Amino acid sequence: MPKTPNSDAKLDARVNALLDDYRVPFFGDKKAQKFALDALDPGAKPFSTGSKDSDRDRLSDIGNRLDVQQERLHAQRHQRVLLVLQGMDTSGKDGTIRGVFHEVDPLGLRIVPFRAPTAIEAAHDFLWRVHAQTPAAGELAIFNRSHYEDVLVPRVMEQIDQAECERRYRQIREFEAMLAENGTTIVKCMLHISKDEQKRRLQARIDDETKHWKFDLSDLEARQHWDAYQAAYRDLLAATSTECAPWYVVPADSKTHRNVMVAELLLRLMEGLKLEYPPGKPELKGVKVD
Template sequence: MSIDSLRITAGKHFQLKDFDPAAKPCTTGSKAGDKERVDALSIELDLLQDKLYAMRSKRLLIVLQGMDTSGKDGTVRGVFRAFDPLGVRAVSFKAPTANELARDYLWRVHLQVPAAGEIVIFNRSHYEDVLITRVHGWIDADECTRRYRQIRAFEEHLVENGTTLVKCFLHISKDEQKKRLEERLADPLKHWKFDPKDLEERQYWDAYAEAYEQAIAATATPEAPWYVTPADSKSHRNVAIADILLHTMTAMKLAYPDPLAGLADIKVT
């Protein structure tokens, strides 16, 4: 298995058409095998998270973006279920409030970045401000270009201050989205997931694909890479994200802090 084919660190020649949403470069070969692989990886990730929390000097920010139904919620449930809740936090960005709109668009995002020793998962993120805003014409091309520059600077600032960034685009096909929306309509237990606005946004599929392509191309850097993760298969998606996290957290060189001097001489009475 390899995640190298998913990593984007420079966007000069990046095009989404070069990535197959049905590809399975990280699969074990079966859905059951994929689930077992995620379970095994969860044990390794749990230990790495424990070290990160104990060190209290490094931070990890995971950005999940994708079309509606691409599996952002499912990724959080499937990949992070074994993590210690004391050290991990999921943040879902909805339409900005009046209070948030009164400030710059990155203000509400900076409030939610991880503290020392913490993992934060962004379910949608600051990238909404160059996606939906661009697709619906709420900002023009010049403003979008300025925001790309501001986002690169924001992420560079986070990295320089001890935050490791992992940005995952959950890549699904239009046909797979149709299938998942139909499943939500057909299953009473999934009705709560269905939002009529999803059908409205689906009409802008091509515009969103172009907006994602441009945003990824403009903001992929070696320090804040994007991973274009095939997500037509839910089990493969989870294996891929878990593999990406294992690779990333291993590279962070996490370790338990040295014991206090004289700890061996302390006696509990």
């Protein structure tokens, strides 16, 4: 059955109503103190439209709308957008980028992968390397991992204590507030997968030689610290979700659902910016090309 404007409006209203259910309570709210990551089901599909095929159709529709928004952002060269993707190994950060931005013109789009700090980066404060990668005016930047690695890995590996964690949480809140005050709209997605689903995806990489480049034995070591990482994620989400830089937990056992939810979230964020093309140039009125 073909879609109608009314059916689209109903779907948009449903999506808007659902988004708040997956937004982490803001830091300072009493609800943030009680936030429980394990209360959210990684296998849930609240943003699914019914089947994988219909989800892919929805993703394509959203992608076309995102393309228009991103073109306006780039043409305007005034506002900035930052999308942060975090998650356990195999949660699908790369796949999310491919899926969500498949229809989007790469002009004005920049993907920033964060790996272990280099010696020079490690000699500075942990946010030093991050600031240089934030979006410029007219740019949509996607962080594939981010500054949040510095309150995950060092904590789990017991390289920093709780007091240092709290200092870094505060510094992150202040850093993101500064970016927001200077015209950067920030949204952060934690791609939430289950331990069983991670096991399946890791094994698939081991069993397929063409995927070995994606696998490192250290991935198995990190898996041994699963519970510690979940606790670290729970605490950072509660400590750094703010009005100017909210966190959303994205159920990610289903790849198609994961992509649809992130796309829906980003679309609403960008449409909320009320982006417009720059005004026409008066000097071009009536100009004819020979």
